[in-house]
Amino acid sequence: MSDIIFKIGPRINASGRMENGKKSVDLLVEREYAIALKEAKHIDEYNEQRKDVDRQMTEEANQIVARLESQKHHSSIVLYDEHWKKGVIGIVASRLTEIYFRPTVVLTRMIT
Numbered sequence: 001m002s003d004i005i006f007k008i009g010p011r012i013n014a015s016g017r018m019e020n021g022k023k024s025v026d027l028l029v030e031r032e033y034a035i036a037l038k039e040a041k042h043i044d045e046y047n048e049q050r051k052d053v054d055r056q057m058t059e060e061a062n063q064i065v066a067r068l069e070s071q072k073h074h075s076s077i078v079l080y081d082e083h084w085k086k087g088v089i090g091i092v093a094s095r096l097t098e099i100y101f102r103p104t105v106v107l108t109r110m111i112t
Contacts, residue, residue, distance in 0.1 A: 011040075014047035017087030053085050057092045060084075061106065065096065076102050082109035 015023040023043055030036040061079055068077075077096055084092070086108050093106040 010050075011043050011047045014050045015043050017050050018046045018053070018085070050088065053088050054091055057081075057084050057088055058095050061092050061096055062099070065100065074102075077104040078107070079105070080107040084108040086110060 012024045012028075015021055023039065023046070027036060027039040027043060030039060060081065064079055064081075065077060077100060079096075084106070089106040089108055093104045096102075096104040096106070
């Protein structure tokens with residue numbers, strides 16, 4: 001069960017966070033082993049990209065919060081950067097909530 005939660009789940013979610021969820025659906029319904037293996041490797045690449053983006057955004061967000069130390073008395077954190085990836089902002093908000101023990105909202109610009 002932990003393999004599903006900690007290994008498979010994040011990879012399935014990664015394609016939706018980085019591009020769109022269609023790649024994961026295609027993998028889950030694929031009947032040909034060779035094609036499924038190729039799609040799984042592609043989704044694993046999405047997961048590695050997601051980790052890198054997550055790390056970078058969390059670092060940037062922490063730097064912003066550090067600059068706002070004068071606002072320590074505020075009961076929440078709200079951050080915005082138009083270049084942050086929309087599929088990862090929730091993860092970053094969760095990490096900041098754990099670090100600073102305050103409700104956190106992380107926003108980005110939706111590009112259509």
